[in-house]
Amino acid sequence: MSAARDVVIETRGLQKQYLMGAETVRALRGVDLVIRRNEYVAIMGP
Helix, strand or coil, rough: HHHHEEEEEEEEEEEEEEEEEEEEEEEEEEEEEEEEEECCCCCCCC
């Protein structure tokens, strides 16, 4: 099986921002991530 077929999730430059009152909160800035078949990943935040 090729390496490209093993990729199940891939992001490049992922960003997420939201408003908290009048302030913009940048939760994610330029996240690159590749998750391949049979990998276990935990993403945690505050």
